[in-house]
Structures are given as structure tokens and as C-alpha cells.
Amino acid sequence: IKRPYFHVQPLEESQLQTWRSYLDFEISRKYKDRIVFLFERCMIVCALYEEMWIKYAKFLGAEHCQEARAVFQRGACYIPKSVPIHLEWSLFEENLNQLDRTRELLQSIEQKVPGLIEVKSHYVAFELRHGNKDRVDEMYKEVLQQALKQFQKSSSQSENRKLLHDMYNYWAAKYAFFLSRERTPTFNA
Numbered sequence: 001i002k003r004p005y006f007h008v009q010p011l012e013e014s015q016l017q018t019w020r021s022y023l024d025f026e027i028s029r030k031y032k033d034r035i036v037f038l039f040e041r042c043m044i045v046c047a048l049y050e051e052m053w054i055k056y057a058k059f060l061g062a063e064h065c066q067e068a069r070a071v072f073q074r075g076a077c078y079i080p081k082s083v084p085i086h087l088e089w090s091l092f093e094e095n096l097n098q099l100d101r102t103r104e105l106l107q108s109i110e111q112k113v114p115g116l117i118e119v120k121s122h123y124v125a126f127e128l129r130h131g132n133k134d135r136v137d138e139m140y141k142e143v144l145q146q147a148l149k150q151f152q153k154s155s156s157q158s159e160n161r162k163l164l165h166d167m168y169n170y171w172a173a174k175y176a177f178f179l180s181r182e183r184t185p186t187f188n189a
Contacts, residue, residue, distance in 0.1 A: 006044055019046060027059060035059065043074075050075070050084045057092065065096060081112050087122055094126065102126060115146070117170065124174075133182055140175040147171055 001018055003011065019042050026035045039056045046052040053075030060068035072089040079085060086109035093102045106123045113119060120143055127135045147168040154161045 001045075003045055004041075006047055008048070011046065011049075016046070016049070019052070023055065047078045050079060050082050053079070053082075053085055054088050057088065062092075062096065065092075068092060081109075083109060083113060083116060083119060087119070090122070090126070094129075099130060117167065121174075128178075128182075136178060136182075140171065140178060143171050144168065144175060 001022075002015060023035075023038060023042060026038050029035075039052075039059065042052055043056065053071060057068045057071040057075070060071060062068075069089075069092075072085060072092065075085045076082065076089065086105055090102045090105040090109075093099075093105060103126075106119065106126060110116075110119050110123065120139070124136055124139050127139065147164065151161065151164040151168055154164055
């Protein structure tokens with residue numbers, strides 16, 4: 001490990017791999033205090049690396065949920081627009097049955113990085129898993145309206161026009177599948 005301090009300049013891949021290997025080695029030895037100490041050292045150097053925050057929080061897991069929450073929160077402070085950190089955090093909260101907190105996290109990242117398919121898909125799947133079919137229906141309608149407006153605003157020569165068309169088709173297909181699966185009454189054969 002060559003750099004024991006924070007710097008905005010990215011680490012070399014070999015340095016990241018060293019941290020990964022060192023953490024994996026300590027985790028395999030199962031001494032929690034040593035592992036936490038090493039993670040804290042690592043987070044000084046790797047504060048801008050989402051994977052390290054996620055690895056740390058997953059290590060702490062449900063057994064140490066307050067500590068894991070604090071790690072996710074710190075990671076979200078260092079990298080506020082990090083989609084992976086927010087999505088992992090929302091999954092963590094959902095697994096703890098903290099549904100309101102999960103919604104807050106998903107809404108927060110949706111506001112920070114609007115229009116990202118991965119976030120909206122995750123949010124829709126969350127609501128669907130918890131049986132909020134009316135909310136899912138509303139979300140699909142909202143995203144289709146937004147995609148259609150963006151498509152109509154774009155000029156016919158725009159490179160984004162095809163991307164916007166594809167995005168609209170993606171959501172339309174997802175919505176059609178949802179309607180066929182969830183909203184169609186079943187008939188006895």
C-alpha cells in the first residue's frame with residue numbers, strides 16, 4: 001500500500017487490488033475489530049470508491065445494522081450521486097423491513113440523478129414486491145409521460161431522439177407486461 005492518505009487523484013488498479021485482497025484476507029480471519037480498523041484505514045484512501053463503501057456496509061450487515069447504516073450514510077456523503085451506494089442502502093433497509101426509509105432513499109437518488117432507468121426500475125420493482133400495484137401503475141404512467149414529452153421536445157435531427165424513442169419503448173414494454181400480468185382478471189378454465 002503506497003498511499004495511506006486521501007487524494008482526489010484515482011488510485012492505481014494495483015493499489016485497489018491490494019486493498020481488496022487485504023480486506024478479503026482479514027475478513028476470512030474473522031476478527032471483527034481488526035476488520036473494522038482496516039476498513040476505516042481503507043476508507044481514508046478509498047473514500048471515492050463506491051465498491052469499498054458497499055463492501056464495508058455488507059460486512060457489517062444486519063448483525064450491526066446501526067453501524068452499517070452509518071457506513072452507507074458516510075458513503076452517500078462522500079459520493080452523493082452514487083447510484084450503487086443508494087441502491088444497496090435501499091436494499092439493506094428493505095431487508096430490515098424499513099419500507100418508509102427505503103422509499104425515502106429511492107426518492108432521494110431519483111431527485112439527485114433524475115431519469116436514470118436503473119433507479120426507476122429498482123423503485124418500481126420495490127413497490128411491486130410490496131404489492132403496491134396502484135403506485136406501480138402511476139409510476140409507469142408518469143415515466144411514459146416524461147419520456148414522451150422528452151421525445152416530442154427533441155428535434156428530428158437530434159442524436160438523442162433514437163435514445164429517447166428506445167427509452168419510451170422500454171417503459172411501454174415494461175408497462176404492457178405489468179398490465180398483462182397484474183391487471184388482467186384471471187378466469188377459471
